[in-house]
Amino acid sequence: MGLSAGFEARAAALQVLSDVLRRRKPLDAALESTHALDPRDAGFARAIASETLRRLGQLEDLIRHFVPKPPARNRAGPVPEILLAGACELVFLDVPPHAAVDGANCLAKADQKAVHFKPLINAVLRRISREGKDVIAAQDAAALNVPDWLFSRWIDAYGEETARAIAEAHHGVPPLDLVAKGPVTVEGAAPLFGSVWRLKDPMRVDTLPGFAEGDWWVQDAAATLPAHLLGDVKGVRVIDLCAAPGGKTAELAAAGALVTAVEREPARMDQLRANLERLHLSAECVVDDAREWRPQEPAPFVLLDAPCTATGTIRRHPELPWIKSASDVTMQSQLAGELLDAAAEMTAPGGTLVFATCSLEREEGSEQIEAFLARNPDFSRAPLTDADVFGHSEFVDAAGDLRTLPCHLKDQGGMDGFYAARLKRA
Ligand SMILES: C[S@@+](CC[C@H](N)C(=O)[O-])C[C@H]1O[C@@H](n2cnc3c(N)ncnc32)[C@H](O)[C@@H]1O
Structure with a gap:
């Protein structure tokens, strides 16, 4: 991979993250901007953006650990998103450190506001590549990845143990559930209950057997x-x-x-x-x-x-x-x-x-x-x-x-x- 490999995917992920976090756009709507990319880049952009959001509290805490006073949001352009996405690649997506750090540096270089922060981004992500996983291992992931206003509601409603179990259930990539229209077997999927069939790994549904025939539709169990x-x-x-x-x-x-x-x-x-x-x-x-x-x-x-x-x-x-x-x-x-x-x-x-x-x-x-x-x-x-x-x-x-x-x-x-x-x- 050359230095700029993955640039388009990372730039798209950055755009998605800022659409969601700054403009409160729903993720699915923000991801529409990735549809023009080639499927591999679109998949990588989606993985970075989704995993960053799933682990946002942990990633913010991780970055604060190395940058106690982050640059002000309104002065630093996309720097917060570059740091979040870069850290996510390193600690959760297991992207090789040189690729994740170089990728973040390229993004900073390409943005007028972020370019001044390139040395900071480089230094922080290098430290995260060495020490990040230890910091993550010591975090209270469940509590960090749910904002306080929401976590306290779940503790009131379900008790702390269940509230934590709910938060932890949000960390995985969910399976894909297909509902069979009739007594058909959904190829490649396992029966769950009722008419629901479960595919462990999400994939493009319109390429699956039975989609064009109208044998099933997508719906969570x-x-x-x-x-x-x-x-x-x-x-x-x-x-x-x-x-x-x-x-x-x-x-x-x-x-x-x-x-x-x-x-x-x-x-x-x-x-x-x-x-x-x-x-x-x-x-x-x-x-x-x-x-x-x-x-x-x-x-x-x-x-x-x-x-x-x-x-x-x-x-x-x-x-x-x-x-x-x-x-x-x-x-x-x-x-x-x-x-x-x-x-x-x-x-x-x-x-x-x-x-x-x-x-x-x-x-x-x-x-x-x-x-x-x-x-x-x-x-x-x-x-x-x-x-x-x-x-x-x-x-x-x-x-x-x-x-x-x-x-x-x-x-x-x-x-x-x-x-x-x-x-x-x-
Ligand atoms: C939870 S979604 C429904 C999902 C749907 N029942 C299904 O199984 O696919 C809620 C829907 O309610 C619609 N909606 C919201 N307010 C409504 C209203 N006052 N009258 C009719 N539909 C409404 C929204 O546009 C949205 O499509």
Whole structure:
């Protein structure tokens, strides 16, 4: 490898990191800028950016260890990102030291603001290449890689041991879960539960056998459970609220339900339609605000997959802890309450309403349900049984609701954190 090998990948990773950390752009959106690179460079850029975000707290602590007074962010251009990404390459990605350090030096040389800091970058990364792994080994990784506001919430909600297990589950690269449309075998993957097949190593899905045929779709194992809680939906109407990109719509349609999918964002609904088309499944698609829209008649089954802070999906979205804040939890909770009241009005007497969210925060999950039941006496909880969760009783909390955690199924690669409650209308 010459000195400039990997330059494009590293420059792209830097751009992604600054888009996420300075402009709070979601990682997937920021990574779109890497699509023009050749696949090897794009893969390297993605690995640097994702791993830096997964280990951000540890990397910041590591850099502070060697540079107690880092240059001011507004004066140093991309220097903070160059140091973070370079340190990540050295201690977590096992890039050979000369390549990681030279790569960082080239990035500094190419930027007017960063070039003055090249000697500092060079010296710090050389020290990290020699002593960095010892510093990392002595760190409290779980506590460092979750911002305090979020970690303290998890300790309150789940206790310290579980909060740590959750944080540690975010350190690995998550497996890829595929949901089979019917009784097909997904080549190269292992069955997990229900219709879920798991591939240990993530890869480009559109190159896998069965993609073009529409045999399966990508959905985390935990995300398949809420729709399953509705029970047998064959031939009956199901209203699927907040439906895009349509993982749960596909599940319901594949189970034979007559689905009405409601989604507020037109572009996301287009994505849902395209997903259903590839899968040869169909649903009635309504682009509207679920708080305003009402069906002609209430339905026997309603699924509400409420928008939330998505803290249960940090394994797949490692930027979330760094771009969300406690005020997002408050905002999303209020919206979830309004959506729940609307969903209740759409549920027929004797019908079932499942409320789900991919958040670990109680305000967006169990506290919503307690408040909803207090203001809606004609609804009551229908607690889950082991059969509802394929025998995994650890997925059911004391109230009988679904509560999966990223540290569940640890030996098989974990799962997203999902909450769901099943409610019956009198
Ligand atoms: C958690 S995602 C849904 C995931 C989807 N159910 C699935 O399984 O693929 C939440 C969705 O709710 C949509 N949304 C947010 N507020 C909404 C509202 N008031 N009415 C309808 N959809 C809404 C968002 O645009 C987003 O697509």
